[in-house]
Amino acid sequence: DAGVIQSPRHEVTEMGQEVTLRCKPISGHDYLFWYRQTMMRGLELLIYFNNNVPIDDSGMPEDRFSAKMPNASFSTLKIQPSEPRDSAVYFCASRVAGAGELFFGEGSRLTVL
Amino acid sequence: QKEVEQDPGPLSVPEGAIVSLNCTYSNSAFQYFMWYRQYSRKGPELLMYTYSSGNKEDGRFTAQVDKSSKYISLFIRDSQPSDSATYLCAMSAGGGNKLTFGTGTQLKVEL
Numbered sequence: 001d002a003g004v005i006q007s008p009r010h011e012v013t014e015m016g017q018e019v020t021l022r023c024k025p026i027s028g029h030d031y032l033f034w035y036r037q038t039m040m041r042g043l044e045l046l047i048y049f050n051n052n053v054p055i056d057d058s059g060m061p062e063d064r065f066s067a068k069m070p071n072a073s074f075s076t077l078k079i080q081p082s083e084p085r086d087s088a089v090y091f092c093a094s095r096v097a098g099a100g101e102l103f104f105g106e107g108s109r110l111t112v113l
Numbered sequence: 114q115k116e117v118e119q120d121p122g123p124l125s126v127p128e129g130a131i132v133s134l135n136c137t138y139s140n141s142a143f144q145y146f147m148w149y150r151q152y153s154r155k156g157p158e159l160l161m162y163t164y165s166s167g168n169k170e171d172g173r174f175t176a177q178v179d180k181s182s183k184y185i186s187l188f189i190r191d192s193q194p195s196d197s198a199t200y201l202c203a204m205s206a207g208g209g210n211k212l213t214f215g216t217g218t219q220l221k222v223e224l
Contacts, residue, residue: 031210039216040216041216042201042214042216042217043201043203043214044214045212048210055210056210056211091156100145100162101162102157102212104156104157104158105156106154106156107154107155107156
């Protein structure tokens with residue numbers, strides 16, 4: 001298996017622009033998670049899905065952030081409009097139900113100028 | 114105050130040393146404890162997973178959980194340069210859906 005696949009790996013954009021990050025979880029995994037990592041705050045859970053349904057979005061910082069999972073093999077995290085404080089590495093992770101291990105992608109490094 | 118506290122380091126040790134990495138936490142509901150290793154520009158990968166208190170050993174790695182002190186540790190024996198990475202502790206109250214991570218300790222093992 002190729003693991004969790006994220007794109008783009010790097011994104012540089014200007015304040016106010018829309019950013020879309022993409023994730024393909026491992027086939028057969030029931031849960032998908034979006035995390036954000038910064039030096040100051042570490043890894044923070046933004047939202048997670050179970051069987052494509054959003055279960056908990058309490059970590060989404062504000063209405064500028066939205067996430068979707070239209071099918072079992074694809075999810076997006078959108079930021080509109082983007083701000084410099086959104087600069088971070090965004091990770092997608094997936095796991096099977098009943099298992100503790102999260103499998104992370106390699107992350108999308110976002111820089112908002 | 115953060116729910117999980119972890120010294121950011123960096124921690125630099127010579128090859129072959131025993132490394133001790135630690136986290137403290139404040140939420141007594143945490144029952145599942147994990148250590149993840151993260152290489153530079155990569156995603157975290159699970160290293161150790163323990164439930165409740167006690168020790169767990171896997172090769173050169175030993176994880177310890179002391180729930181009475183709200184303190185967890187990861188020991189690395191005979192450290193190698195390939196162990197150079199950031200180590201993240203993580204914990205959850207149930208099941209592992211909402212993991213709370215420490216900010217990570219950067220470890221460098223030098224030849």
